[in-house]
Amino acid sequence: MIDNEYYSQAVHGPYETFNIGDLALEEGGTIRNCQIAYATFGKLSPAKDNAILVTTWFSGTSKIMEQAYIGPGRALDPEKYFIVIANQIGNGLSTSPHNTAWPLGMASFPKVRIGDDVVAQQRLLKKKFGIDTLALVTGGSMGAQQTYEWAVRFPKAVKRAAPIAGTARTTPHDAIFSQAVADAITSDPAWAGGWYEQPHAVREGLSRHSRMWALMGFSTEFFKQELWRPIGFSSVADFQLNFLDATFLPMDPNDLLCMAWKWRHADVSRHTGGDLAKALGRIKARTLVMPISSDMFFPPADCADEQKLIPKSELLVLESLWGHIALFGLDAGYNQQIDTALKRLLASAA
Amino acid sequence: MIDNEYYSQAVHGPYETFNIGDLALEEGGTIRNCQIAYATFGKLSPAKDNAILVTTWFSGTSKIMEQAYIGPGRALDPEKYFIVIANQIGNGLSTSPHNTAWPLGMASFPKVRIGDDVVAQQRLLKKKFGIDTLALVTGGSMGAQQTYEWAVRFPKAVKRAAPIAGTARTTPHDAIFSQAVADAITSDPAWAGGWYEQPHAVREGLSRHSRMWALMGFSTEFFKQELWRPIGFSSVADFQLNFLDATFLPMDPNDLLCMAWKWRHADVSRHTGGDLAKALGRIKARTLVMPISSDMFFPPADCADEQKLIPKSELLVLESLWGHIALFGLDAGYNQQIDTALKRLLASAA
Numbered sequence: 001m002i003d004n005e006y007y008s009q010a011v012h013g014p015y016e017t018f019n020i021g022d023l024a025l026e027e028g029g030t031i032r033n034c035q036i037a038y039a040t041f042g043k044l045s046p047a048k049d050n051a052i053l054v055t056t057w058f059s060g061t062s063k064i065m066e067q068a069y070i071g072p073g074r075a076l077d078p079e080k081y082f083i084v085i086a087n088q089i090g091n092g093l094s095t096s097p098h099n100t101a102w103p104l105g106m107a108s109f110p111k112v113r114i115g116d117d118v119v120a121q122q123r124l125l126k127k128k129f130g131i132d133t134l135a136l137v138t139g140g141s142m143g144a145q146q147t148y149e150w151a152v153r154f155p156k157a158v159k160r161a162a163p164i165a166g167t168a169r170t171t172p173h174d175a176i177f178s179q180a181v182a183d184a185i186t187s188d189p190a191w192a193g194g195w196y197e198q199p200h201a202v203r204e205g206l207s208r209h210s211r212m213w214a215l216m217g218f219s220t221e222f223f224k225q226e227l228w229r230p231i232g233f234s235s236v237a238d239f240q241l242n243f244l245d246a247t248f249l250p251m252d253p254n255d256l257l258c259m260a261w262k263w264r265h266a267d268v269s270r271h272t273g274g275d276l277a278k279a280l281g282r283i284k285a286r287t288l289v290m291p292i293s294s295d296m297f298f299p300p301a302d303c304a305d306e307q308k309l310i311p312k313s314e315l316l317v318l319e320s321l322w323g324h325i326a327l328f329g330l331d332a333g334y335n336q337q338i339d340t341a342l343k344r345l346l347a348s349a350a
Numbered sequence: 351m352i353d354n355e356y357y358s359q360a361v362h363g364p365y366e367t368f369n370i371g372d373l374a375l376e377e378g379g380t381i382r383n384c385q386i387a388y389a390t391f392g393k394l395s396p397a398k399d400n401a402i403l404v405t406t407w408f409s410g411t412s413k414i415m416e417q418a419y420i421g422p423g424r425a426l427d428p429e430k431y432f433i434v435i436a437n438q439i440g441n442g443l444s445t446s447p448h449n450t451a452w453p454l455g456m457a458s459f460p461k462v463r464i465g466d467d468v469v470a471q472q473r474l475l476k477k478k479f480g481i482d483t484l485a486l487v488t489g490g491s492m493g494a495q496q497t498y499e500w501a502v503r504f505p506k507a508v509k510r511a512a513p514i515a516g517t518a519r520t521t522p523h524d525a526i527f528s529q530a531v532a533d534a535i536t537s538d539p540a541w542a543g544g545w546y547e548q549p550h551a552v553r554e555g556l557s558r559h560s561r562m563w564a565l566m567g568f569s570t571e572f573f574k575q576e577l578w579r580p581i582g583f584s585s586v587a588d589f590q591l592n593f594l595d596a597t598f599l600p601m602d603p604n605d606l607l608c609m610a611w612k613w614r615h616a617d618v619s620r621h622t623g624g625d626l627a628k629a630l631g632r633i634k635a636r637t638l639v640m641p642i643s644s645d646m647f648f649p650p651a652d653c654a655d656e657q658k659l660i661p662k663s664e665l666l667v668l669e670s671l672w673g674h675i676a677l678f679g680l681d682a683g684y685n686q687q688i689d690t691a692l693k694r695l696l697a698s699a700a
Contacts, residue, residue, distance in 0.1 A: 172573035172586050176564050183558055187537055208533055214526050215566070220649050223522035236522050296646065299570050 001101050004199040006250035007092040012063040015039045015093060020123040023089075026270075029110025031100075036124045037093035038062065039085045041070055042078035044129060051131045052076060053121065054085040055139030055146035057327065058181075058259045059251060061093050062086075065139075068329030075342030081135065086121045088142065090258030094120075097254035098199075106254050107194025114142075114266045118149045122157070136346060137285075138162035140327040141298070142259065145170075145266040148306075151283040152268040159350035161285040162342060164318075165292045165327055168268040168306050169276055177216055177297045178264040184208035185253045194254050202253040209256070210244040219294035219323035227321060231330055280309035287313040288345045290338070295324045316341050351451050354549040356600035357442040362413040365389045365443060370473040376620075379460025381450075386474045387443035388412065389435045391420055392428035394479060401481045402426060403471065404435040405489030405496035407677065408531075408609045409601060411443050412436075415489075418679030425692030431485065436471045438492065440608030444470075447604035448549075456604050457544025464492070464616045468499045472507070486696060487635075488512035490677040491648070492609065495520075495616040498656075501633040502618040509700035511635040512692060514668075515642045515677055518618040518656050519626055527566055527647045528614040534558035535603045544604050552603040559606070560594040569644035569673035577671060581680055630659035637663040638695045640688070645674045666691050 009015070015037045023034040039062040044051060054065050054076065062085035070076045076083055087093040089112050097109035125131040137150045137158050144166020151161040152168070167174065185191055188205025196202055222228075228239040248256075272278040287310045291303035300317045307315045318337045320326035326334040359365065365387045373384040389412040394401060404415050404426065412435035420426045426433055437443040439462050447459035475481040487500045487508050494516020501511040502518070517524065535541055538555025546552055564586075572578075578589040598606075622628040637660050641653035650667050657665045668687045670676035676684040 171570060172576075173565075173568075173570040176561070176573070176586070180561055180565050183561065187554065187558060189539055204537065208537060211526070211530055211533065215523075215530050218523075220521060220523040220647075220652060223526070224652070226522075236526070297570075302570060302574070 001105055002098050002196075002199050002252070004092070004098055004250070004252050007099065007252070012061045012093055015062050015087070017094075018124050018128050020120050020127065023116060023120055025110055025116050026113045027111040031089070031095055031110065034089070034120060035095045036089075036120050037087040038124060039066060041066070041083040042081050044082035044131070048129075048131055049133065049135065050081050051125070051129070051134050052081045052083045052136045052138070053125065053134050053150070054083060055121075055137070055143035056085065056088045056091055057139065057141035057143045058263055059091070059248065059256060060143075061091055064328065068327070069338070075339045075346060084125065084129070086124060088117050088146065088259065089120060090255050090262065092252055092255045096252070097258050098252035109254060109258060112258060112262050114145045114149045114262055115153065115270070117146055118153055121146070121150075122154060133157050133159060135350070136160040136162060136342075138164065138342065140164040141166045141324065142263050142266070145263065148268050149266075151285045151287065152271055152279050155282050155284040158285040160345050160348070161283070161287045162290060162345055163287070164290045164338070165295055165298050165324055167266075167298055167302055168280060170264055170266045171302050174297050175264050177212075178260050181209060181212050182257055182260040184212050185257060191253055194257070196253065199252065200249070203249060206249045206251065206253060207245055210248040211240065213244055213248070213325070214240055216296045217323055217325045219296065219321055221294065221321045222323055225321065276306070277309045280306060281311065283310050283313075285312070286345065286348055286350060288316060288341060289313055290316050290318050290341060292322070292324060292326045292334070293317050293319045294321055297324060351455050352448050352546075352549050352602070354442070354448055354600075354602050357449065357602070362411045362443055365412050365437070367444075368474050368478050370470050370477065373466060373470055375460055375466050376463045377461040381439070381445055381460065384439070384470055385445045386439075386470050387437040388474060389416060391416070391433040392431050394432040394481070398479075398481055399483065399485065400431050401475070401479070401484050402431045402433045402486045402488070403475065403484050403500070404433060405471075405487070405493035406435065406438045406441055407489065407491035407493045408613055409441070409598065409606060410493075411441055414678065418677070419688070425689045425696060434475065434479070436474060438467050438496065438609065439470060440605050440612065442602055442605045446602070447608050448602035459604060459608060462608060462612050464495045464499045464612055465503065465620070467496055468503055471496070472504060483507050483509060485700070486510040486512060486692075488514065488692065489516075490514040491516045491674065492613050492616070495613065498618050499616075501635045501637065502621055502629050505632050505634040508635040510695050510698070511633070511637045512640060512695055513637070514640045514688070515645055515648050515674055517616070517648055517652055518630060520614055520616045521652050524647050525614050527562075528610050531559060531562050532607055532610040534562050535607060541603055544607070546603065549602065550599070553599060556599045556601065556603060557595055560598040561590065563594055563598070563675070564590055566646045567673055567675045569646065569671055571644065571671040572673055575671065626656070627659045630656060631661065633660050633663075635662070636695065636698055636700060638666060638691060639663060640666050640668050640691060642672070642674060642676045642684070643667050643669045644671055647674060
């Protein structure tokens with residue numbers, strides 16, 4: 001365990017935690033007394049048929065999902081739905097390398113897969129709220145990976161699925177990127193094999209990591225058209241420092257590495273002996289696959305290839321020059337498209 | 351100076367070197383007795399009107415340009431043209447950080463710009479061969495940057511120009527990539543501020559550098575369709591090791607950094623006080639701008655924006671799933687397109 005003030009109610013709250021018990025992991029480890037941090041919005045209907053699960057992306061927490069996607073009048077409307085945002089294992093609020101007691105955390109933290117998260121989330125929903133079926137599961141990036149895993153693993157529980165800017169099985173190129181993201185951190189000597197003694201010792205590695213996001217997270221046009229300017233930055237260097245470094249440098253390196261490994265190994269076809277078509281063919285949810293037009297590592301073509309394998313599915317390419325990071329909700333045009341699409345999906349018969 | 355067996359006639363020959371004298375650099379330094387390494391093919395006509403200049407890309411030498419672009423029956427046909435391939439400063443064959451005597455080389459090597467290369471090349475062509483005009487200047491990537499610089503700086507000397515997969519002014523996103531390429535090297539403690547004592551000490555940094563090329567040099571489809579397989583590799587890891595690491599790890603880190611800086615700062619609008627339209631408007635050459643369809647850091651849109659500013663110009667997008675590295679000539683379809691295009695350009699009135 002290493003104290004890091006970033007992972008706090010002050011920064012990410014309000015959120016609660018639920019002990020789902022011991023979680024036996026797909027890779028062989030076990031997390032004992034696994035805590036899932038979550039935030040809820042709205043009220044669960046007596047029939048328990050208005051529940052929406054929102055998943056989190058790499059480095060994201062319930063806070064950014066709340067800020068970017070939830071609100072009265074929006075598709076994810078707390079006045080209509082009971083919305084649960086579940087923080088993924090390793091994201092710093094749920095059980096993670098940095099908050100697990102020595103000597104079991106940090107570099108010793110076990111390997112976690114997307115499937116482990118989904119099993120943990122299912123326990124949270126069932127044990128804490130008695131929820132058996134979900135009106136919608138949605139999330140972006142690694143959140144899309146969890147959405148696909150939900151729809152394949154628990155097909156009867158998921159009425160509708162909206163994976164945004166992510167794939168059901170990590171592509172080889174996406175794996176190269178998630179490895180580069182990890183390399184940026186582990187190449188810093190201050191990482192010390194994962195046993196740094198100060199929470200912010202790995203600043204050079206984390207800064208290189210944030211530059212990987214500058215490289216792959218946006219788009220050539222984003223920088224060419226200086227779209228960082230209208231959101232309050234004065235130069236690329238200022239954007240790099242005050243947006244990307246400010247976002248990533250407070251985080252815990254081992255937590256990021258836990259998530260990067262999980263991202264790289266996402267693959268719903270593990271349920272079907274490597275047969276992706278068979279795995280996606282299991283999905284019963286009405287599924288709206290939404291890549292972002294300028295995404296450099298979950299490009300529309302990769303998402304379209306998977307969508308064709310899903311029975312009741314549709315492809316909708318979200319137009320944005322923000323690349324993958326349109327997910328953050330700072331592009332008004334993106335927000336409008338996502339709300340329109342999710343409202344339509346939620347209004348459709350399951 | 352540091353001995354490195356990679357930069358030798360055995361690996362890159364045959365090539366010759368020419369002393370262009372002292373080269374006063376745009377950034378304020380001077381290279382004394384600057385050597386330009388070059389290779390020639392074919393015979394210069396008595397009227398000296400059949401000369402073609404081929405420039406080199408980041409990390410490339412005259413050898414790869416010869417292998418990928420020159421031959422009987424191809425557009426760059428030694429039976430018709432006198433072809434000079436000029437190695438850029440810093441590429442390890444021409445004057446470079448690694449081959450400059452201590453204490454003036456390595457980390458002390460001065461900053462070099464694309465314009466310095468073009469001035470050096472013009473001296474080589476004039477002093478060594480008496481060439482005043484060029485039937486064609488062509489090159490890919492940083493070679494395209496040199497091609498644009500030639501056409502803007504010496505408009506009367508360049509009859510035709512074919513910049514491939516490169517821009518006249520580095521875009522902000524391309525600058526982020528070239529910085530990431532450099533960071534991969536300098537972040538290795540073995541780089542030691544540029545004063546490593548063994549030529550291959552910086553292997554971790556160079557390996558990360560080669561992974562940056564895996565990330566940005568090809569395309570998502572290249573990896574998805576396993577296009578590394580038909581060229582003799584058995585997995586992504588094998589391709590990474592035996593293609594990319596085998597390509598980059600023998601190179602000199604400071605030489606690569608010299609070129610990466612030059613790449614990042616390429617900008618023909620330095621001739622016109624920052625006015626890119628005015629600079630490109632100066633070009634008299636018939637210009638064929640050829641981006642590669644799946645290029646991730648010199649995307650067609652960026653090349654098209656510049657092409658519109660060039661008077662006698664045309665845009666031709668080369669279709670390839672090989673991304674930027676289609677330049678290497680391992681995609682037969684790319685080679686066919688480039689030959690057809692260059693033959694047509696060479697047949698057109700200047």
